[in-house]
Amino acid sequence: MSVELLANRINALEESATLGMTKRARELSAQGHKVISLSVGEPDFKTPKHICDAAKDAIDAGFHGYSPVAGYPDLRKAIADKLRRDNNLEWNPENIVVSTGAKHSLANVLQVLVNPGDEVIIFSPYWVSYSEMVKLAEGKTVICEGAFDNNFKVTPEQFEAAITPKTKVVMYASPNNPTGSVYTEDELRAIAEIVKKHPNIFILADEIYEYINFTEGGHFSIGSIPEIKDRVITVNGVAKGHAMTGWRIGFTASAKWIAEGVEKLQGQVTSGTNSIAQKAATVAFNGPLDEAYKMKDAYNRRRGLVVGLLREIPGFKVNMPDGAFYAFPDISDYFGKSDGKTIIKDSDDFCMWLLAEALVATVAGSGFGAPNCMRISTAASDEQLVEACERIKTAVAKLQ
Numbered sequence: 001m002s003v004e005l006l007a008n009r010i011n012a013l014e015e016s017a018t019l020g021m022t023k024r025a026r027e028l029s030a031q032g033h034k035v036i037s038l039s040v041g042e043p044d045f046k047t048p049k050h051i052c053d054a055a056k057d058a059i060d061a062g063f064h065g066y067s068p069v070a071g072y073p074d075l076r077k078a079i080a081d082k083l084r085r086d087n088n089l090e091w092n093p094e095n096i097v098v099s100t101g102a103k104h105s106l107a108n109v110l111q112v113l114v115n116p117g118d119e120v121i122i123f124s125p126y127w128v129s130y131s132e133m134v135k136l137a138e139g140k141t142v143i144c145e146g147a148f149d150n151n152f153k154v155t156p157e158q159f160e161a162a163i164t165p166k167t168k169v170v171m172y173a174s175p176n177n178p179t180g181s182v183y184t185e186d187e188l189r190a191i192a193e194i195v196k197k198h199p200n201i202f203i204l205a206d207e208i209y210e211y212i213n214f215t216e217g218g219h220f221s222i223g224s225i226p227e228i229k230d231r232v233i234t235v236n237g238v239a240k241g242h243a244m245t246g247w248r249i250g251f252t253a254s255a256k257w258i259a260e261g262v263e264k265l266q267g268q269v270t271s272g273t274n275s276i277a278q279k280a281a282t283v284a285f286n287g288p289l290d291e292a293y294k295m296k297d298a299y300n301r302r303r304g305l306v307v308g309l310l311r312e313i314p315g316f317k318v319n320m321p322d323g324a325f326y327a328f329p330d331i332s333d334y335f336g337k338s339d340g341k342t343i344i345k346d347s348d349d350f351c352m353w354l355l356a357e358a359l360v361a362t363v364a365g366s367g368f369g370a371p372n373c374m375r376i377s378t379a380a381s382d383e384q385l386v387e388a389c390e391r392i393k394t395a396v397a398k399l400q
């Protein structure tokens with residue numbers, strides 16, 4: 001008996017490239033190797049103290065039982081207030097559903113909206129789990145690829161050309177994982193103009209990196225455009241901006257009938273998410289945001305450091321990310337080269353070779369729909385980042 005007995009939907013699923021590489025790096029570390037892990041996209045900061053204190057208070061106050069499936073009322077209100085304060089989005093608590101991380105929220109929405117064969121347009125490069133979530137919902141992925149020279153962003157013309165009568169959802173993240181690109185207000189308004197012409201298309205806007213945005217124009221929520229508001233599902237959470245990855249809190253903000261669909265699904269599959277984390281997240285959403293901005297400043301500084309160092313490596317082509325905490329160099333210059341033992345065919349080979357040769361864990365671009373690139377998380381100390389870039393530079397010098 002073996003894997004072929006697993007359901008087809010699981011055998012058809014790819015392993016998460018981000019989590020897979022992180023697992024490999026942990027295994028090497030456990031064997032005593034000095035691995036620098038820049039694979040997982042996770043803040044290296046601790047959750048701010050006032051948020052942790054709220055969790056301790058929640059335990060003492062006895063929030064030990066099942067919570068309402070869509071989240072505690074005070075949390076849903078805090079999220080509605082946050083959306084009004086930061087995003088110019090007017091939703092009531094009944095439009096909000098809290099889930100076990102933004103990942104869960106995204107998967108829920110696709111399960112709730114997508115019928116078998118429906119097309120989901122994904123702006124590429126995209127976060128690894130998008131395509132697999134669409135697959136699980138039995139949808140058909142339509143990739144719309146942003147060019148390196150347009151900072152990896154999809155143009156309105158490209159988007160319009162990808163639409164067919166079967167298009168049900170378009171999904172993107174801004175700021176983006178893995179490229180760090182930020183769609184400007186003008187760019188998103190142009191996308192919205194196209195969506196206005198197609199009344200059956202929904203927008204799934206992943207705003208999880210909202211607070212890690214280095215642009216002057218700042219963050220823009222496409223859901224704030226009144227004519228399409230009812231067809232935008234905004235997803236966000238606490239993982240990145242508040243350094244709360246392990247707390248597992250995300251949410252959707254959407255039209256009520258979609259929120260009810262998500263709640264129904266959740267009621268059968270997971271129930272309300274962790275009660276203590278919900279109480280901590282309520283404090284996070286209510287603010288203050290000083291700690292979040294301090295972390296953003298640190299990511300901004302490291303972005304300059306890492307991009308500068310990577311640009312010194314021969315053959316690396318490096319864009320300047322406008323947000324999030326990743327660098328995404330094009331490393332395809334090394335494809336076909338060898339250190340005498342291993343031939344590097346593609347980004348997967350390159351990243352596996354780098355892990356073995358330089359003990360630096362990164363993630364291949366292939367999982368993000370960008371097979372010429374690799375992703376490096378900049379959420380690490382300056383010392384680690386400098387050392388990692390030096391190790392990479394020394395290693396690639398061996399490739400001929």
Ligand code: PMP
Nearest residue numbers: 101102103127173177237239250
């Ligand atoms: N969207 C993107 C683009 C991400 O990078 C992540 C990171 N895990 C998520 C969603 C999921 O966030 P969470 O940890 O809240 O599930």
Ligand code: GLU
Nearest residue numbers: 016018019039040041177
């Ligand atoms: N979003 C992070 C990443 O891209 C977390 C890992 C994951 O959930 O995939 O690395």
